Amino acid sequence: MKKLTNLVLITGATSGIGKASAILFAKKGNDLIITGRRKERLEKLKEKLVSKYAVKVKPLCFDVRNYKATKKAIGSLKGKWSEIDILLNNAGLAKGFSSIEEGELEHWETMIDTNLKGLLYVTRLVSPKMVKAKKGHIINICSTAGHGVYPKGNVYCATKHGVEALTRAIRIDLHEYNIRVSQVSPGHVEETEFAKVRFDGDTQRAKIYEDFNPLTSKDVAQAVYFVASQPKHVNIQDIVMMGTQQANVTIINRNGRIYDK
Numbered sequence: 001m002k003k004l005t006n007l008v009l010i011t012g013a014t015s016g017i018g019k020a021s022a023i024l025f026a027k028k029g030n031d032l033i034i035t036g037r038r039k040e041r042l043e044k045l046k047e048k049l050v051s052k053y054a055v056k057v058k059p060l061c062f063d064v065r066n067y068k069a070t071k072k073a074i075g076s077l078k079g080k081w082s083e084i085d086i087l088l089n090n091a092g093l094a095k096g097f098s099s100i101e102e103g104e105l106e107h108w109e110t111m112i113d114t115n116l117k118g119l120l121y122v123t124r125l126v127s128p129k130m131v132k133a134k135k136g137h138i139i140n141i142c143s144t145a146g147h148g149v150y151p152k153g154n155v156y157c158a159t160k161h162g163v164e165a166l167t168r169a170i171r172i173d174l175h176e177y178n179i180r181v182s183q184v185s186p187g188h189v190e191e192t193e194f195a196k197v198r199f200d201g202d203t204q205r206a207k208i209y210e211d212f213n214p215l216t217s218k219d220v221a222q223a224v225y226f227v228a229s230q231p232k233h234v235n236i237q238d239i240v241m242m243g244t245q246q247a248n249v250t251i252i253n254r255n256g257r258i259y260d261k
């Protein structure tokens, strides 16, 4: 098989930031492994990227919370498909919005299992080949919730603070193998299913972007691509980014979507 071009594995490519990143990396000529639990969406995205950008795309359907399934999926990558240049650890979610004394254990476990353990499982399975090759780039999608906390954000914020600690710790472990470890930390991002997932499909509660302009998934994809496309001696450690109407994790100018006008 012909050499793959700067192979990027993206977790959570079926929607939002992961999908927007897949589209941008494909547009720039990168070959891709796209992952997520929704097989149909992966197949549809593959079709689109292959026909529009003439790149090679392999869909892998698995749940990052399940180590056995994750190991099987990553283990199925043979030859050039196993030589991943960039790992984008994006799969993640928030579940619920409750003060700690009312939090649902199932929500907490889902967030911890996905945002932390899932990221760790994928990294554990992909990084050995990068170490052997003495090259690679791991980019984690953190959040402003990994830098600050907000009311009722408790466990989601804790998982993202964990991602922030892991980005720094993994960089210490891997820098001597020339592996770059970076993260992108966005504030609110629309064109995603984040709010819908957080509020269990309650579309009314999920309307959290109507009175201000947040970032879009494409804005975040641009930042991810910027991180990934620096010269090899440059490692962007973190990009913290928010929409202009958002000042920090709690302060947002909700006086209307001024940039839509």
Ligand code: NDP
Binding pocket: 011, 012, 013, 014, 015, 016, 017, 018, 035, 036, 037, 038, 062, 063, 064, 065, 090, 091, 092, 093, 094, 114, 118, 141, 142, 143, 144, 185, 186, 187, 188, 189, 190, 191, 192, 193, 194, 195, 197, 217
């Ligand atoms: P989306 O809900 O649109 O995308 C989440 C992606 O993660 C989906 O592709 C989903 O795929 C995948 N995913 C979720 N759980 C699992 C799982 N158990 N196994 C495999 N894949 C999984 O939301 P976003 O694009 O917003 O979220 C992407 C990342 O960005 C997350 O880490 C989130 O925390 C972070 N983030 C989001 C912000 C926002 O405001 N939207 C702001 C800051 C950070 P599938 O369901 O098919 O498995």
Ligand code: 8X3
Binding pocket: 142, 143, 144, 145, 153, 156, 186, 187, 188, 189, 249
């Ligand atoms: C998503 C942004 O502020 O909803 O990470 O936690 S926030």
